[in-house]
Amino acid sequence: MLTEAELIQIRRHLHQIPELALHETATHAYLKAVVDQLPATWLTVREPSELPTALLVKVAGSQPQRTIGYRADIDALPVDETASCSFHSMHPGVMHACGHDIHMTVALGLLIYFAENQPQDNLIFFFQPAEESESGGKQAYDLGLFTGAWHIDEFYGLHDNSDLPTGTIGCRLGTLFAGTSEVNVTIHGTSGHAAFPHRANDAVVIAASFITQIQTIVARNIDPTACGVVTFGKMTAGSIRNVIAGEARLEGTIRGLTQDMILFIRQRVSEIAAGVAQTYNAQIDVTFNQGGYYPVENDPQLTANFIQYMQRAADVDFQETPPAMTGEDFGYLLNQIPGTMFWLGVDSPGALHAANFQPHEGAIIKGVTAMRGFLTDRMAH
Numbered sequence: 001m002l003t004e005a006e007l008i009q010i011r012r013h014l015h016q017i018p019e020l021a022l023h024e025t026a027t028h029a030y031l032k033a034v035v036d037q038l039p040a041t042w043l044t045v046r047e048p049s050e051l052p053t054a055l056l057v058k059v060a061g062s063q064p065q066r067t068i069g070y071r072a073d074i075d076a077l078p079v080d081e082t083a084s085c086s087f088h089s090m091h092p093g094v095m096h097a098c099g100h101d102i103h104m105t106v107a108l109g110l111l112i113y114f115a116e117n118q119p120q121d122n123l124i125f126f127f128q129p130a131e132e133s134e135s136g137g138k139q140a141y142d143l144g145l146f147t148g149a150w151h152i153d154e155f156y157g158l159h160d161n162s163d164l165p166t167g168t169i170g171c172r173l174g175t176l177f178a179g180t181s182e183v184n185v186t187i188h189g190t191s192g193h194a195a196f197p198h199r200a201n202d203a204v205v206i207a208a209s210f211i212t213q214i215q216t217i218v219a220r221n222i223d224p225t226a227c228g229v230v231t232f233g234k235m236t237a238g239s240i241r242n243v244i245a246g247e248a249r250l251e252g253t254i255r256g257l258t259q260d261m262i263l264f265i266r267q268r269v270s271e272i273a274a275g276v277a278q279t280y281n282a283q284i285d286v287t288f289n290q291g292g293y294y295p296v297e298n299d300p301q302l303t304a305n306f307i308q309y310m311q312r313a314a315d316v317d318f319q320e321t322p323p324a325m326t327g328e329d330f331g332y333l334l335n336q337i338p339g340t341m342f343w344l345g346v347d348s349p350g351a352l353h354a355a356n357f358q359p360h361e362g363a364i365i366k367g368v369t370a371m372r373g374f375l376t377d378r379m380a381h
């Protein structure tokens with residue numbers, strides 16, 4: 001078992017080399033180098049050429065009754081880190097602002113422990129590329145990476161949580177995270193001189209109207225006791241102040257705790273787009289992409305067992321948590337393979353995805369301890 005200082009050293013190294021979805025080559029190389037130093041007696045390492053930055057490690061159990069999967073996502077975000085720590089991101093404009101460096105370190109801590117202490121059941125560690133976009137989990141599943149000798153019976157994975165106290169495990173029965181669908185909108189107007197608006201069709205004005213009307217979906221179309229989100233986080237239009245923009249492009253995300261809710265919000269976005277297009281005599285194209293970002297549905301039996309363990313373990317602080325509107329492509333994997341996703345509290349001053357996200361590193365050893373205990377207990381039953 002690694003010491004807390006050794007785990008923190010690993011995390012700081014990973015924090016310095018954040019990489020965007022499907023480009024995690026340095027991260028992959030570092031993970032592989034750590035794995036290569038482990039006693040190989042009961043380990044099998046797999047680097048799938050179809051998904052080159054993914055890494056799978058199988059730990060053969062001594063008397064396996066099942067194969068347990070543990071997933072850690074490895075990609076980072078296009079966020080410019082603001083903290084001035086000694087292990088600041090070395091990749092300008094890219095940051096582990098969602099804490100995947102913590103996720104990987106907890107997974108390595110567990111892997112190193114079980115490489116030195118043979119587990120009873122088989123364990124498969126899946127270091128997954130592309131959680132923030134590009135659906136790396138779905139890609140892995142659809143490529144057949146979990147078939148044959150790599151079949152997984154039950155899957156576990158964590159996400160860090162900036163609001164929970166450091167090291168606290170949070171979980172719930174049922175839906176933990178929302179499903180999400182990306183939405184892209186292109187508004188085609190007609191450009192022209194700023195001084196002659198009557199001869200143009202201003203895409204910025206149309207976009208403003210569209211965005212305003214979209215706010216009525218959550219405010220007026222959704223049952224207030226249900227949950228839905230539509231956020232357009234990116235809007236681009238125009239080139240200079242005195243030219244009317246002929247085109248505007250909006251990129252957003254739709255979220256719901258059920259697939260029906262996601263489909264309903266998509267339908268309203270399309271209807272509003274059609275209405276705005278008619279009002280302004282413009283063309284509006286709308287496309288959606290859900291990929292693997294299904295609602296994260298925890299398996300009832302496995303999750304009840306997980307929660308019971310965490311509640312009774314003397315060295316674990318556990319909190320039952322409400323559903324969150326964050327998305328995760330672990331939702332796709334849990335749609336195919338039963339399992340449990342849970343939170344690990346990191347008590348950060350900055351929120352997830354914020355440039356000042358600074359997870360408390362004390363969470364790492366607590367996460368390893370909680371999951372080492374849980375997995376050992378699970379294998380005994």
Ligand SMILES: CC(=O)N[C@@H](CCC[C@H](N)C(=O)O)C(=O)O
Nearest residue numbers: 132133180181182253326327328
């Ligand atoms: C945990 C987390 O923050 N996940 C991301 C996943 C986003 C998926 C997709 N690209 C989308 O934006 O819909 C999140 O933003 O919740």
